[in-house]
Amino acid sequence: MISFIRKLLGSRFGAFFALVFVVLVGFAFALGDVTGSGSFGGLGGGHVAKVGSEKIGLGEFNDSLDNQLRAERRDNPTIDMTKFVESGGLDSTLERMIDRYSLAIFGEEYGVAVGKRLVDSEIRKLPNVNGPDGRFSQQAFDSFLQGLGLTEAMIRDDFRQNLFAQQILPVAGVGAEAPATMVLPYASLLLEQRSGAVAIVPSQAFLPKVAPSEAQLAAFYRSNASRFVVPEKRAINYAIFDASIIGNKATPTTDEIAAYYKANAKQYGASQTRNISQLVFPTEAAAKAAVAKISGGQSFDAVARELGLSSTNSDAATRESLTQGASKAVADAVFSAASGTIAAPTRGSLGWYVVKVNGVTQVAARPLAVVSAEIAKTLAAEKRIEVLSDLTSEIEDEFAGGSTIADVAKSQGLKVETTPKLFANGQNPAAPTYKPIPEVGQLLQAAFQMETDGDAQLIELVPGEKYAMLSIADFDEAAPPPLGQVRNAVTQQWAMSEGGKKAKQVAEQIQKSVNAGKSLDEALAATGVSLPAAQTVSGMRKDMNQPDQPMPPPLAMMFAMKQGTAKTLDAGADRGWFVVKLNTIIKGDASKETQLLAARRQELSGLMQQEFAAQLINAARAEVGVTKNESAIKDLRNRLTNRDVAQ
The missing domain is CATH 3.10.50 (Chitinase A; domain 3)
Known part of the structure; x- marks a missing residue:
């Protein structure tokens, strides 16, 4: 659904544009964060930021947050506004809006043009805005907007801002290409291999033997209620x-059928089609020379082959199709020529046309009685759409x-x-x-x-x-249930949490022992607790970012450690703690890895292009001037997270 960058994705900078536009001004954001920003104005109630001389209104920003939250809920139905804001949603939405405003104002100041016709062309690419005839329908467009809760002014302004960005941002990445002195070390780093050992200190090895008191359980539940939230x-x-x-409301009347027949008389009247072969020449002289050869006895196809051309054939050419495809003059010439003859060379849209009429077909007129059922079916389909x-x-x-x-x-x-x-x-x-x-x-x-x-x-x-x-x-609403309904689950989580605290202490003790010179196995044995044996692990740095097979976190940690040292890592969900020991590092050499070097050059070039685009955005912001209304932002943040209730 990102119509703006459809063509750009096929270019050499396609990956860069995809990242920049999807993150900043992609069409997904156009529908997920479309705002009532007509004329860059707010909807009342103050403003959250001023970009140049324009203000981002509080009402407009509220609408953006609501729409962005709805977009987030498509992937995470349990998220609410509080979680969205606390996870950075408010700040990121505001920053994107400021970027969009800045680029649009910056573009206007420096003569970048975004006219109504350009916006119209993008609107026509939206889904469900065409009528039954496949053409843009204002009625379908209005229905589309109503379904999204938008107005035409909102979406036009959003498209307008995106189109400014589309024209401005590509300039930033032109010519950016990573040098070999940067590519080789980076590619070699991806071939680096590391190996070591990992031990797990499970929380279950330290579960408390005494059940929690009611006060302990209640306090734990209050602090960890989000773990037990039931989705909305x-x-x-x-x-x-x-x-x-609609019943029979779409059934056409006799008068409607007759009126349709009359309005489309050409379609049902007598007509003529022609079987033709044609050649197109750049000059009149060349066309006449070809006609002379044909008239002298050479076949049409032989002349075409001699000139290195290929003739175009049509079995059922009509006057209308020739007029549209070539010109009215060509159509008139062809339909004036008799079967088996060559029409006079005539200038058309592509050059000078030489057309041979191979045959003529006469199509008899069809009276109303013959086509009545056909017309009724057509009208019923049209009326059905209209009535619906x-x-x-x-x-x-x-x-x-x-x-x-x-x-x-x-x-x-x-x-x-x-x-x-x-x-x-x-x-x-x-x-x-x-x-x-x-x-x-x-x-x-x-x-x-x-x-x-x-x-x-x-x-x-x-x-x-x-x-x-x-x-x-x-x-x-999404909320944690009463403690009584989930007491067993909370009790189990409390026990794992308490065990996890002890597991962390033991893991840190093992880490200190290893860093002091003991082997990992010796440090495990010194705890006096029956723990799983350490496991040997190894991997290559390039495997860290495989989306289909993500590298286990303990192994990934080894690529951020100093050789011979140990670190601890939370296993997550109160399951326990890992102790990771890095034993060996084998450096990589990508000097002969042609494909890897090419891929990394493209990747680094893309990152450079992104950086240049980010700098251009920052420059636009600095040029037009951005001032945030921190007081209004703070008040809104508190209201959306219910913090104002406690103040």
């Missing part, structure tokens, strides 16, 4: 319908006016169904064997993007065919 659940009301809801479009627009208007799903369903003769409270993946925690209808997956995807107290919505299940009215019936 939502129950939804829905009513599904398809084209059958009108109906869906009417339903959306009713929802916008405050009507409930029950009200609208009743008026349309539909039955409203209600699901139990489900997770975003469709699972029912109260009934693990619950099997929803196939459409529930799409319904839940939309439902978890809706405001819990918002209006009912209409969504498209099958484009142009199947729809669903949808509202939130009930919901439970």
Whole structure:
């Protein structure tokens, strides 16, 4: 879905552009962080930053955060605004907005042009904005925007900013290429091999023998409640319908059929097609010379071969197709020539056309009675789309006016169904064997993007065919359950946590012993605790970043250690601690690894291009001037994380 960089990805800087635009101004961000930023203005309530003379309004920024959170929820349905903000979502969203504003203002100041027609061309690339004829439809575009909760002004401004970045950022990376003196050491480093030993000190070896007191358990649960959070659940009301809801409203009348026949008289009237062969020459003289050879007895194909050309054939050329493909003059000349003759050389769109008419086919007129059924089918398909479009627009208007799903369903003769409270993946925690209808997956995807107290919505299940009215019936926010419901799980986690504390102490004791000169096996034995034996491990640095086979963390740690030393590493989830000992380092030599050197040169060049782009963005920010309203940002951060309640 990133239409802006479709063509750029095929270039030599494709990887660079992909990274820069996806992170900064990619189309994913255009829909995930589209804002009400018309004229770079806010929606009221103060501002969070000033870029040049323009302000990023607090309302606009709130909208961006909400949309970005919804985008994050597609991958992590349990995330809420508090977690999003605390994980850096607020800061990163603001920085991206400032970058986009800065580049747009910077571009305007230095004469970069982004006109309405350029924005229009990008809008036409959006999904679901074309009508039945495959062309852009304002009505389809409006429906698309309404489904996303956007306005045309919002998306136009967002595209406009992205297009400024598209034109400005590529300049930064032009000519950036990593030198060999940088590539060889880096490539050789990837071939470096390291080996050592790893021991695990498991928490289970130190589990407490006494059960926790009620106070201890309650305190542990309060401190670690996030471990036990139950994801948000939502129950939804829905009513599904398809084209059958319109009944016979799409059936064309006799008068409509007759009117269509009259309006398309050329299509059904008598016509003529021609079987032709054609050659195109750059000059009139060349075309006439070819005609002379053909008239002198040479065949059309022989003349083409002699001139090193290839003729183009058409079995059913029409006057219209020739007019569009060549010119009206060429079409007139061809349709004036008799079968078996050469049309007079005529100038067209590509040059001078020499056309041989191989044959003429007469197509008889088709009366209304013959094509009535065909026209009725065409009109029914068109009217069906039109009636459905009108109906869906009417339903959306009713929802916008405050009507409930029950009200609208009743008026349309539909039955409203209600699901139990489900997770975003469709699972029912109260009934693990619950099997929803196939459409529930799409319904839940939309439902978890809706405001819990918002209006009912209409969504498209099958484009142009199947729809669903949808509202939130009930919901439970993501939250940890009462301690009584998860007491056993909390008790087990408390025990592992306590064991983990002791495991950490023992691991640090082993580390000190190894760094003091003992072998890892000797240090393990000195603890007096029955622990698993150390394991020998080895690996190559280039294997650290394999996405399909990630390197185990203890082995990865060895590539950040000094030879002969030991370090500890948390095994995670209170499972225990690793003690890692690095024994040997074998340096790599990539001087003869042609493919590796080429790949690393491309990688480093891409990083250099990214760095240059980042510097250009920073320069644009410095040029236009950026001032953050730290007070407003702090107040918003506190409000979104509920910190203001405690202050």
